[in-house]
Amino acid sequence: MKQMKVFCVEGCHGVGKSSLLEGLQQSYPVLDEMFTDMPSYNFISSQSLPMEFIWVANWFQRLLKIYTTDYHPIVFADRSPYSAVYYSKSGSETQNQLKLLIKSMTLELKNHGIQIETICVQVSKNILWNRICQRLQLQQFRLQYNEDSYEWMEKTWQFFNDFDWDHRITNDEEIVTDLGDHLINKLQEVGIVVE
Incomplete structure (x- = not known):
């Protein structure tokens, strides 16, 4: 039986998940968040249980497709199904x-x-808020996700810090030149071997 390891990178918005994963896309398959691929219905919230369940089901379906048709022994994912819980x-x-x-x-x-396996990327609150504010200047579409609210950031940060993840890494560095290698090094620091 073939084996596949899936490393799901989690964390509050602004911790650097997407940037870290962009540095790995040349070497590994990376599942994106796929929120843009979700159906939309005007009578039900995108964050209702049925819609979150559809997102979870799609997440697993894409993973099974990689395993059966586009096999790679190591896969990274921008978020895990547990995001739907929050x-x-x-x-x-x-x-x-x-x-x-x-x-x-x-x-x-x-x-x-x-x-x-889940990996939560953690950032101290003050650095995180600075990153979020800088990103909002460049990506104003993020305002629709309430990312300009410090209270929303704090609540989200708290969930991701309190949840029972498999591994945790810290990404407080201000400047990182090779983000893919940075994530691999961080994973090795917590005992995860990525070959």
Whole structure:
């Protein structure tokens, strides 16, 4: 049975996930967040449980496609299915059920050769807020995601810092020249070997 490791890079908006992963795209398949590929219905919120469930199902489907048709032993993903737990506006009990469902699916895939590990990128709050403000000047479309709110950043930062991730790395450096190598080095620091 072939084996595939999937490293899901998580964290609050502005921690540098996308930039870190861009540095790896030459060497590894990278699953993007795929929010733009989601269907839209004017009577239901994109953060409702049904819509978050569709996002989770699509995430797993794309992963299975890589495993069966575009196989690579190492895959990176910009976010894990657990992001849906936070962004779903369905209440804590339902969010916990969604978390358990995702965990069950992850464990089942492990039995079939697909090992999914989560890596939370953490940044201190003051550096994070500075990064977010600088990014908003260049990417004003992010205003629609409430990224100009310090309270939203703080709430999101808290969730990602409190959640039970497999690994954590810190990305407080102001300037990093080779972001792909930077992420690989950070992963090695916490004992993850990427070949």
